[in-house]
Structure formats: C-alpha cells, structure tokens
Amino acid sequence: MSPLSPALFPALAEAQADPDGPGSHRPALRFGDRSVTYGELAATASPLAARVAEAGRIAVWATPTLETAVAVVAALLAGVPAVPLNPKSGESELGHIVSDSAPTLVLAAPGTQLPPALAALERVDIDVDVAVDINVRGRGTASPDPGTLETPALIVYTSGTTGPPKGAVIPRRAIATTLDALADAWQWTGDDVLVHGLPLFHVHGLILGILGPLRRGGSVRHLGRFETAGVARELSEGATMLFGVPTMYHRIAETLPDDPALAKALARARLLVSGSAALPVHDHERIAQATGRRVIERYGMTETLMNTSVRADGEPRAGTVGVPLPGVELRLTEEDGTTAVEAYDGETVGEIQVRGPNLFTEYLNRPEATAAAFTEDGWFRTGDMAVRDPDGYVRIVGRKATDLIKSGGYKIGAGEIENALLEHPGVREAAVTGEPDADLGERIVAWIVPADPQSPPTVEELAGHVARRLAPHKRPRVVHHLDALPRNDMGKIMKRALTHD
Structure with a gap:
C-alpha cells in the first residue's frame, strides 16, 4: 500500500492550519482584476472539497477563470479525480468524454451556459467572490483525506488524433514529482511570479501553469487570453517567469521590432519557457536578439507530464529540449522498440521511451491501449523521434507516425x-x-x-x-x-x- 500523500500544496495547508499567519496573506491566483490570497483560496476550496468528497469523479468546465483553478484545487484537496473539459470541444467529443469518465458532478462558474452533453450531470456553481466573503468565517476547515500518492488526481483526455480521445489517469505522485523536478531544473521558488495565458484543460496550462506556482508557494497571473500587451504589463509589474507555446512566442517575435516596451519587459524575466511543440530556431534568435534573453524549451506529454528540459543553469541552446529531469529515465530505441540507440552523435534517430514516477497510471477503461503503450520492462513508448547530442541534450525531430x-x-x-x-x-x-x-x-x-x-x-x-x-x-x-x-x-x-x- 502506498504511503499517505503529503500535501500537494504546503503553503495552502499552512494557510488552512493558521488562517491568521503571514502565509495566508500571500497572493496565490490572479485572473485579470480578480485574485485570491492563500488564505482566501483555503477558505473557498476547503468547503468545496467537503462538498465533492463523495462524488466519485467530477467534471470541471475548464474556462480560463479563477473558478476553474479553485475547482481543481478543491478536487485535489478532496482526493477526487477531476476531468478538465475543453470548452471548445464538439458535442460528439464531449459526449464521449462524459460517457467514458462517468462524472457525477460538473463544476462551473455561475452563469456559464453548459452544452447538452452535460445536461444529465448535477451542476455545482463556484462563485469565488461570494464564497470568499461567506467562508472566511469558516477558516481552518479541515479538508477530506486526499488519499495516497497513487490516488488519481486528474483524468486528462488526449487529442484523439488516432481515434476517440483516451483518458490518461494522472496520479498525485506524477504531479508532485514533475513539479519538484521542474523546481530543481528551473530554480523555481515561492518568490517566483508566473504569467501565462494557456488553456486550463491541458497539462501545460493547468498542472505547470496553475498547480506549479501553488506547489512552490508562489503566485500566478493568468491573462485570460494571450496578448503581448498583457505579457509586457505583467513582466513589468513583478512577474518573473513566462510560460507559452510556439504560437505565442511567434507573435512575440513578430511584435518585438515595433514594441520596445515588450522587449524591455521580456529582458526583465528570469525565465522564458516554451513547450507543447518545437519552437522554431528563427523565433528563438529573433527574441534573443531583441531582448538578450533566450527562451528555454521543455518536453512532455499528457501521459508522462514533463520528461526533459533545458536547465536554468544550463546552456539555453535553441532547437533542443535539454536533458532528462531528475528521476526520469530516457532512452532512444530502434524501430523494433527494444534495441537501444547508443549513439550520442546528433544524427542517429530513435524513438523516445521514458520511465519514472512522472508517468500516468493507465488509460481509463482501455487496458489494451495501456498495455500497448508500455514495453514489457515498463518503458512508455512516446511515439516521438529524437537524436542526442554528445553532451546528452535531446533534440526532437518529430512524431513517429507523421514526422x-x-x-x-x-x-x-x-x-x-x-x-x-x-x-x-x-x-x-x-x-x-x-x-x-x-x-x-x-x-x-x-x-x-x-x-x-x-x-x-x-x-x-x-x-x-x-x-x-x-x-x-x-x-x-x-x-x-x-x-x-x-x-x-x-x-x-x-x-x-x-x-x-
């Protein structure tokens, strides 16, 4: 049996235990002009956790709002798996996800119009502004037992490029180990303030972008939707880190020649991180030339969370995703899927396979797909093709199926x-x-x-x-x-x- 899971968010647990302590007044989440401190987050999420503790699984209508972040935190406090739903999903895809994951509740912001595919679920509205006022009198409310390290935390559905989306069951263990490994690689601390405008139904925006700062005891400022003006404003007003995808950094690179304020703001950032796809070298160079700062890349996927990254204290080399994170084993294999590629020559291509505590548990209701995703000795087949440079840096050259x-x-x-x-x-x-x-x-x-x-x-x-x-x-x-x-x-x-x- 796995040991009881430690708190995923120590600063939040401290605020629950000591509502009047200094940690309770630290900023936690900000979406536009709406924000909560750690004390207010505890006062809001703890009663919600008690409300959903017996729900089995819950769906979260994952709009880029404060309510989505509070809903996921409450689910994690309760030890109840949360299923983030992409608001842009079509009716057929939503119907499949709801049928496959079988949630009993759907959490959403008040006034949100939900599609017919969710009509059969009991709805719980999360009015953060009202909840902070009401529940402040209930400060110190104990959360339900969150379970063990292997307790499912999230069920995140893959993009479904080869069939209906599959639900990757992500345990608390994977979230904790990935975020701690990134803290080591990026020297990420509670003093960091993250800004991003990523969607919250995916591991990049939700786990790295929301749960990451909360695990460190820092704060996040979500833009709602990505705009270069918002990036410039937040980095000029104390934010230290920026997370984005290549499309966002391409827009930044295009804007920089005519926006000296953006260049100055980016130059102030401690860390610029890109992921989810390869950032073209051309955009790397344009941003570095205009700001003096280089974007670093990391590599992960829904099933594995994060596998590699360029380290904050390493060489920010364009076109690579760095080295394996602490605790992650990575190997390249030939087409047979078992013969290891030993070369570190920057030319020999092999499929990336990984093994470690960052991996998902299973595809929900898909034992055959789960078995096919792993080798007999426990390596996950990523389907990504890469080469390794002589110093161990990994360069991804594409997907096995399409690239x-x-x-x-x-x-x-x-x-x-x-x-x-x-x-x-x-x-x-x-x-x-x-x-x-x-x-x-x-x-x-x-x-x-x-x-x-x-x-x-x-x-x-x-x-x-x-x-x-x-x-x-x-x-x-x-x-x-x-x-x-x-x-x-x-x-x-x-x-x-x-x-x-």
Missing part, C-alpha cells in the same frame, strides 16, 4: 527541415511531411506559408536552401503554398489535415 520520413535509405526527421525552411526570408510558416515515391520510398514535401504571397519561394530555391544547411538528401522535392497551417488549440500543426488534390 519520420524514410527517403533514399535515410531516416529523416521533419523538424530539422522545418527549422531550416524557417530560416529562409521568404517563409513565414513551414511544415514538412512525406509522401510515397517509387524511387526514394518517400519524398519530402514542404507546406509553406510565404512571407509574400505574391512572390512565394520556388521549390528549387527552397531545396537549395535546405541542402546547403543540412544535407542534399533532406531537401524538399515538392512545395505547396498555403494561406495558413492548420493548428489545434495548443498551437500544434495538425499534419493529418495537410492534403492536396
């Missing part, structure tokens, strides 16, 4: 070609795929959003550009010009949607 191109006897990662294309002045956005070729096996196809639609770069021009930077066998043979690349809510390019007649 590994076998051309002319070579195994080629789409990611490095995309970065090379983005260095061309005529390319605004780029994606690379493979398509069948009778001679090569697969030929490399580039999908380009040109900087000037009236004068797009030719296939010959781009092929020569890539061949000079990488190698001739990595040059694109076909180029398609688009107005925009298809992306999901996290800014990832949806390559399965790239088709041509």
Whole structure:
C-alpha cells in the first residue's frame, strides 16, 4: 500500500492550519482584476472539497477563470479525480468524454451556459467572490483525506488524433514529482511570479501553469487570453517567469521590432519557457536578439507530464529540449522498440521511451491501449523521434507516425527541415511531411506559408536552401503554398489535415 500523500500544496495547508499567519496573506491566483490570497483560496476550496468528497469523479468546465483553478484545487484537496473539459470541444467529443469518465458532478462558474452533453450531470456553481466573503468565517476547515500518492488526481483526455480521445489517469505522485523536478531544473521558488495565458484543460496550462506556482508557494497571473500587451504589463509589474507555446512566442517575435516596451519587459524575466511543440530556431534568435534573453524549451506529454528540459543553469541552446529531469529515465530505441540507440552523435534517430514516477497510471477503461503503450520492462513508448547530442541534450525531430520520413535509405526527421525552411526570408510558416515515391520510398514535401504571397519561394530555391544547411538528401522535392497551417488549440500543426488534390 502506498504511503499517505503529503500535501500537494504546503503553503495552502499552512494557510488552512493558521488562517491568521503571514502565509495566508500571500497572493496565490490572479485572473485579470480578480485574485485570491492563500488564505482566501483555503477558505473557498476547503468547503468545496467537503462538498465533492463523495462524488466519485467530477467534471470541471475548464474556462480560463479563477473558478476553474479553485475547482481543481478543491478536487485535489478532496482526493477526487477531476476531468478538465475543453470548452471548445464538439458535442460528439464531449459526449464521449462524459460517457467514458462517468462524472457525477460538473463544476462551473455561475452563469456559464453548459452544452447538452452535460445536461444529465448535477451542476455545482463556484462563485469565488461570494464564497470568499461567506467562508472566511469558516477558516481552518479541515479538508477530506486526499488519499495516497497513487490516488488519481486528474483524468486528462488526449487529442484523439488516432481515434476517440483516451483518458490518461494522472496520479498525485506524477504531479508532485514533475513539479519538484521542474523546481530543481528551473530554480523555481515561492518568490517566483508566473504569467501565462494557456488553456486550463491541458497539462501545460493547468498542472505547470496553475498547480506549479501553488506547489512552490508562489503566485500566478493568468491573462485570460494571450496578448503581448498583457505579457509586457505583467513582466513589468513583478512577474518573473513566462510560460507559452510556439504560437505565442511567434507573435512575440513578430511584435518585438515595433514594441520596445515588450522587449524591455521580456529582458526583465528570469525565465522564458516554451513547450507543447518545437519552437522554431528563427523565433528563438529573433527574441534573443531583441531582448538578450533566450527562451528555454521543455518536453512532455499528457501521459508522462514533463520528461526533459533545458536547465536554468544550463546552456539555453535553441532547437533542443535539454536533458532528462531528475528521476526520469530516457532512452532512444530502434524501430523494433527494444534495441537501444547508443549513439550520442546528433544524427542517429530513435524513438523516445521514458520511465519514472512522472508517468500516468493507465488509460481509463482501455487496458489494451495501456498495455500497448508500455514495453514489457515498463518503458512508455512516446511515439516521438529524437537524436542526442554528445553532451546528452535531446533534440526532437518529430512524431513517429507523421514526422519520420524514410527517403533514399535515410531516416529523416521533419523538424530539422522545418527549422531550416524557417530560416529562409521568404517563409513565414513551414511544415514538412512525406509522401510515397517509387524511387526514394518517400519524398519530402514542404507546406509553406510565404512571407509574400505574391512572390512565394520556388521549390528549387527552397531545396537549395535546405541542402546547403543540412544535407542534399533532406531537401524538399515538392512545395505547396498555403494561406495558413492548420493548428489545434495548443498551437500544434495538425499534419493529418495537410492534403492536396
């Protein structure tokens, strides 16, 4: 039997135990002009935890609001698994998630209109502003027993690119170990103030962006929706860290030449972190040139939380996701999924497999899928392809299913070609795929959003550009010009949607 879980949020537990102590007055969460201290968060979340303690599982309508953060904290205090729901999900997808996870309650902000797929669930409104006033008299309310380290904390549904979304069951153990490993890598303390505008139905925005600061005893300022003006304001007013995805940093890079206030604010930040997809080297360099600060990248996924990161005290090398976090084992394997790739040469491609306490427990109701995701000796098959540099830095070159191109006897990662294309002045956005070729096996196809639609770069021009930077066998043979690349809510390019007649 697992030991009883320690408090996920020591500062919150301290505020519960000593409502008049100095820690109770520390800022915890701020969304726009609405905020709560640790004492107010305890006074609000503790009664809600008691309310949902016997609920089995609860759904959370995960809008970017204070109510969502309070709902998830209450669920964690109660030891009840929370299922964050993406408000932009379609009716069919929501119906599948509700049917699969079978929550008994749905938590939402007052006045929120919920879709018909949630009509059968009992609704609990969370009015934080009223709750703070009412429950302040009940300060010190004890929370229910949160269970053990293996108690499910969250059930986060994957994107469903290969079928219906699967619910990854994330235990308290994975949250605690990941956030503590990141504290080590990023020198993250209670003095840090994080700013971000990420959605709260995904592990990046919710676990790293909300639960991360709370675990450290620090604070978070959520922008509601991402805007470069909001980033500049918060970093100028004491925020120390910024989390974002490549789409956000691309917008920052585009804005910087005409916004000296943004450049000055970013220069003040202690840490700029990007994740969820690779940040193009071109954007890395534009931000570094304008601010003197380099963005660092980390690598994780729903099932594993965080696996690697560039460390705060390490070299912020563009195009890499750094080294394995403390406690995480990482290996590259050949196509058979078992033979280890021993090379640290920056060229030999293998599939990333990881093992450690950061991993999920299972796919809910999917024992076959769970078994298929792991090797016999307990390594999780990520499906991501990478190379390792001589000093151990990991460089991801793409997904096994969509980004590994076998051309002319070579195994080629789409990611490095995309970065090379983005260095061309005529390319605004780029994606690379493979398509069948009778001679090569697969030929490399580039999908380009040109900087000037009236004068797009030719296939010959781009092929020569890539061949000079990488190698001739990595040059694109076909180029398609688009107005925009298809992306999901996290800014990832949806390559399965790239088709041509």
